[in-house]
Amino acid sequence: MLTNREKEVLKYLCMGLNNKEIAEKLYISSHTSKAHVTAILRKLNLKNRIVTAYFAGKNNLVEID
Numbered sequence: 001m002l003t004n005r006e007k008e009v010l011k012y013l014c015m016g017l018n019n020k021e022i023a024e025k026l027y028i029s030s031h032t033s034k035a036h037v038t039a040i041l042r043k044l045n046l047k048n049r050i051v052t053a054y055f056a057g058k059n060n061l062v063e064i065d
Helices: 004-014 019-026 030-044 049-058
Strands: none
Touching: 004 019, 004 030, 004 049, 019 030, 030 049
């Protein structure tokens, strides 16, 4: 389903970080961060970041430290 990197991005998305902040945390470009978020939304068939964060939390897809 999701790659390990997408799971990392999803974790930060659930913490409320934007693409630029996620990119800084993972040492990737903002463009790459956005691409990962887009892939996550597509793979989970969800419409936006808020719904995705809710879905991930409800289904235990990420573990936030």
